[in-house]
Amino acid sequence: MRILLIGSGGREHALALGLAASPGVTLIAAPGNPGIAEVAELHPVEATNPDAVAALAVEVSADLVVVGPEAPLVAGVADAVRAKGIACFGPTAAAAQLEGSKTFANEVMAAAGVPTAGSVSTTDPAEAAAALDRFGAPYVVKEDGLAAGKGVLVSDDRDAALAHAAACERVVIEEFLDGPEVSLFVVTDGETAVPLLPAQDFKRVGEGDTGPNTGGMGAYAPLPWAPPSLVDDVLATVVHPTLAEMRRRGTPFAGLLYVGLALTRGGPKVIEFNARFGDPESQVVLPLLETPLADVLRAAATGSLASLQPLRWRSGAAVTVVIASAGYPASSRSGDVISGVSGAGFIHAGTARASGGELVTAGGRVLSVTAIGADLSAARDAAYALVDGVSLADAVIRRDIALAAVEGRIRVPG
Numbered sequence: 001m002r003i004l005l006i007g008s009g010g011r012e013h014a015l016a017l018g019l020a021a022s023p024g025v026t027l028i029a030a031p032g033n034p035g036i037a038e039v040a041e042l043h044p045v046e047a048t049n050p051d052a053v054a055a056l057a058v059e060v061s062a063d064l065v066v067v068g069p070e071a072p073l074v075a076g077v078a079d080a081v082r083a084k085g086i087a088c089f090g091p092t093a094a095a096a097q098l099e100g101s102k103t104f105a106n107e108v109m110a111a112a113g114v115p116t117a118g119s120v121s122t123t124d125p126a127e128a129a130a131a132l133d134r135f136g137a138p139y140v141v142k143e144d145g146l147a148a149g150k151g152v153l154v155s156d157d158r159d160a161a162l163a164h165a166a167a168c169e170r171v172v173i174e175e176f177l178d179g180p181e182v183s184l185f186v187v188t189d190g191e192t193a194v195p196l197l198p199a200q201d202f203k204r205v206g207e208g209d210t211g212p213n214t215g216g217m218g219a220y221a222p223l224p225w226a227p228p229s230l231v232d233d234v235l236a237t238v239v240h241p242t243l244a245e246m247r248r249r250g251t252p253f254a255g256l257l258y259v260g261l262a263l264t265r266g267g268p269k270v271i272e273f274n275a276r277f278g279d280p281e282s283q284v285v286l287p288l289l290e291t292p293l294a295d296v297l298r299a300a301a302t303g304s305l306a307s308l309q310p311l312r313w314r315s316g317a318a319v320t321v322v323i324a325s326a327g328y329p330a331s332s333r334s335g336d337v338i339s340g341v342s343g344a345g346f347i348h349a350g351t352a353r354a355s356g357g358e359l360v361t362a363g364g365r366v367l368s369v370t371a372i373g374a375d376l377s378a379a380r381d382a383a384y385a386l387v388d389g390v391s392l393a394d395a396v397i398r399r400d401i402a403l404a405a406v407e408g409r410i411r412v413p414g
Contacts, residue, residue, distance in 0.1 A: 001294060004057050005029040005040065006047050006077065007068030010322075010349035010368045011279035015068055015293070016040055017347075018286045022294035028060050034359060035348030047072045050080030057086050064089065064298050067255075070146055070276050074100040078255070087301040091275050094251040098242075099258075099275040102144050102172045109270060112245035114238050116270040117174040128165040131173035132158060142272075144170035152213050177262035177269050179413050182223065183281045184231065184259045186239050187296055190252035192305035193239050194296070195231050197221045197288060197313065199281040200405070205329055207400045214329045215365055218401030220319045220376060221284040225410045227263075234259060234268050242273070254300060265413040283347050283368045284318035319383040319402050320370040325350065325361040326394035332364040333394070340390040345370050345383075366392065377406045 003019055005012060005027060013035045020027045020039035029036045030045035030053070043060065046052050048071050057065050065081045067073055067090035076093035090096075097104045103121040108114075120131035121144065132139050139161035143151030153164040154176070165171040185196040199221035205211040227233075238259055246253040258274035277286075286293065290312035299308045326333040338351065338359045347370060350363020369386045373379030380402045387397060404410050 004062040012068040014282040018293035022292035048075045054080040089297040089301040091255040095253040096275040098273040112241035119174040135175040138176045140174040142172040143168040179264040182261045186257045189305045190254040216280045217398045219280045220402040283320040317376040317379045319379040323367045324396040328364040336361045
C-alpha cells in the first residue's frame, strides 16, 4: 500500500513512524522534515493547497492519503483527494469546522446534548466583557478560528482577558472547567468509533503549569489515575452523540476526532474538539499501539472500521518531553545547532538541515523525546535521560512532565 502523509511537524513524524512500520507500506511524505525523511520519500507541496495535494496523490499513485495538520483539513484537502477517487484519512472541510470554529463546535455540542462549558461567542467588546463578568475568574478566552494551539488564554487577570478578546476577530468566552485534563483520540469512519489510549498533555510553558499556553510541552500515556469507565463514558456522552449530530447535519465526520476533556465534579466535560491527532499526545499514544497503524487509518478512510479487529496495545507506559528553541513560546530562534539526536526516541518537529548537513532549529517546538518503560516512572526516567543527551543552546524544557502522576498527586473530583 502506498501512503502519502501530508504535514511536517512532530505529529506527522509520529504518524510516519507508525505507518512506515506497518507491513506492506511504502511511505511518501510532503513536505516532511529531517526525521520523516529517514522513513519516507519526501516531496515538496503547499499543504494547504487542495489541488496541489490531490495532484501529488495522483502523481505518486497513492492508495491512501493521511492528512496530519488541521489547516489543510479546514482548507478542503481531504475533499480534493477524495474527488480524485483516492481514499483519505481526514474529515471534509465542512466536518473539520469542529476544530476550525469553536462557535460551530459549541453549537454542535448544544444540539447533541454533549456536556461542556457554558460559553458566549461574540464580536462585540461589550458583550465579551459582560461574559467575562458572568463566568468570573479564572477567565477562559478563546480565539474562534485556528490558532496553532496558542489561541486560548486562561487567566485570573481580567485586563489580560479583555486584551486577548480584543485581539480576536471573533472570540469565545467560556466558564472555567476545573479538574484534571485528558486527551482522547477517537478514530471514526462516521459511524463506528474506535478509541485509542487516553493521554494527558502539558499546555503551559512553565513547570507547575505556569506561564502562557503553548502547543504542548510534553505528554504521557496511559493514565493510571483515570476512572476505569472513562473511555466508555466519553464514547456514550460525547463521541456518539457528536457523530450522530454531524450525520444529521449532512456533514458526517470521518477521520480522527480529538476530544479534550476536563474531569469535573459533574463528570467529563468537553474543553475542545480537534479534527486531527494531537501533538504531543500522538508521540506517546502511537508508539504503544501494536495493531498496524496503516490498517486502522485505512479502515476509517474506507468505511470499514466495524470489521477491524480490537486494537492491541503494548504493555507499559510512554512519556514524551518537548525540547523548544530559545524564547518559546513568545518567539523562536532558527539556525541553532542541535547535537545528541541519534537512535530511537527522537521525533522531529521544528528542525532542518543546514547547508553543511548539521541539524538546526527551524521553529518553536524543535523535538519531542519519547521513551517507553515498564511503568510511568521508568518511562519518565528514560525520557529525561534522552533529553539530557541533547545539546541545544538556551533550550526551553519542562522538567515535571508526568511527575504528578508518578507521585500519585492527581485526583479526580468526586
